[in-house]
Amino acid sequence: MPDRRFAIYLPSLLGGGAERSMLNLAVGMARQGLLVDLVLAEATGPYLPLVPPEVRLVDLRARRVLQSLPGLVRYLRQEKPLGLVSALDHANVVALWARRLARVPTRVAVCMQNTPSQDARHAPSLRGRLLPLAMRFFYPWADGIVGVSQGVVEDFIRLTGIRQKVQVIHNPVVTPELLQRAEEPLEHPWFQPKEPPVLLGVGRLTRQKNFPNLIRAFAEVRKRRPVRLLILGEGEERASLEDLVRSFGLEGEVGLPGFVQNPYPYMKRAAAFVLSSDWEGLPTVLIEALALGTPVVATDCPSGPREILQGGRWGRLVPVNNPTALAQALEATLAEGRTASPEEAYHPYTQAEVVRRYLELLEGV
Structure with missing residues (x-):
């Protein structure tokens, strides 16, 4: 089924649990015979050698997540994947923005890996502290808002008041x-x-x-x-x-x-x-x-x-x-x-x- 292409968008493949989980998701999709693109704002990080040949790596060559927006728009227009999953909060905002600008029918699911109120409270930058505001504005554009645990979902609802399209899907941790x-x-x-x-x-x-x-x-x-x-x-x-x-x-x-x-x-x-x-x-x-x-x-x-x-x-x-x-x-x-x-x-x-x-x-x- 060559038309069944899906994409996973991340800032990079730094050595964290979120990156590891999204790589596992990409590999699991590819094992089902799907075409899978791992789209990175910048192809860097210690998990790069773990990307298997059956997952196509797309490097947007952007030093910052926001700078990857034009590249992600081009990718969506060219490839038109059926669905895109993004993870990590600033990448989620860019993914939703890119889909809106690209004007493609790709379904976008944004994945929250941490309790957003805690991330915002402990953020070292103003951009991080303003994240709840960005969530309230951008996240309703998503086709699905995913929290990796019930606690994450409940925290998000308390923080933003958004309840529609929110669900728990755990991370794909246990693999062969x-x-x-x-x-x-x-x-x-x-x-x-x-x-x-x-x-x-x-x-x-x-x-x-x-x-x-x-x-x-x-x-x-x-x-x-x-x-x-x-x-x-x-x-x-x-x-x-x-x-x-x-x-x-x-x-x-x-x-x-x-x-x-x-x-x-x-x-x-x-x-x-x-x-x-x-x-x-x-x-x-x-x-x-x-x-x-x-x-x-x-x-x-x-x-x-x-x-x-x-x-x-x-x-x-x-x-x-x-x-x-x-x-x-x-x-x-x-x-x-x-x-x-x-x-x-x-x-x-x-x-x-x-x-x-x-x-x-x-x-x-």
Whole structure:
């Protein structure tokens, strides 16, 4: 069916959960025999090598998302995809604007990956703080407004008053590649036999992820038992995190190796996966850990962890920014050992299920 072309539009392929999820969506669509274009404002980022040949990469060569508007208009006029999914809020605005200017019948679904009120509140720029205003103006132009969790959707409705065309579609987190890549060898010395258990955090080193909370909790646990902490990711908080580790004298017990292309062997072998965030949309890494059978402890932040863990059924939830509560939950989890989660814990986040939901939306079913 050569006329069934779909597009996914993103600023770039930087190493975040949103980019990873949209790449999984593109691959899942291509596996169903559809023509899929991954349209990037700028083709940059560590996930670029993961784009398979069956997904066509379209580079708009724009340094900023707004500057990609003319290129996206040209793309829509030339290719006229049946549907386009955009993710990340400023890209969503550009996608809707481009469809309006291109005057094509392409159906556009905008996807919100985080709770928008939190994103706006913590935005470093005026443009970010004005995002709710842009949402109220542009988002009604969409054919579908998607939140990756119920919490994201409820926050959006409270913030904007928009209820029409809003629905929850989870991110396509659990893929065959995830399970395969988790089996790759891991040479890290901390995961060798007879070494202390390793707690794992994964994410950008940003304020949102609140890794200081995790480091403080780890320092409490470390007083009572041998254990190590590994945080995979890169970001602007690196220097302050390293200072905090030194202040506890834990340089030999806490590792910050930076961004890792394949975190899944670490995740599969960790004694526990820890999410210490102050806010989220739908934390991809938490779902990945569940699918790999790793025990999880998460802050009960808005939004996603409570939804994913079904109120604590599939892992422990603790208050936000409470190192003592986090430390107690980690100790209890370490004492229990590993117990794999059943498939029902992560089925809503499987690639095939999420592709089905998006195709229904983009084809107007």
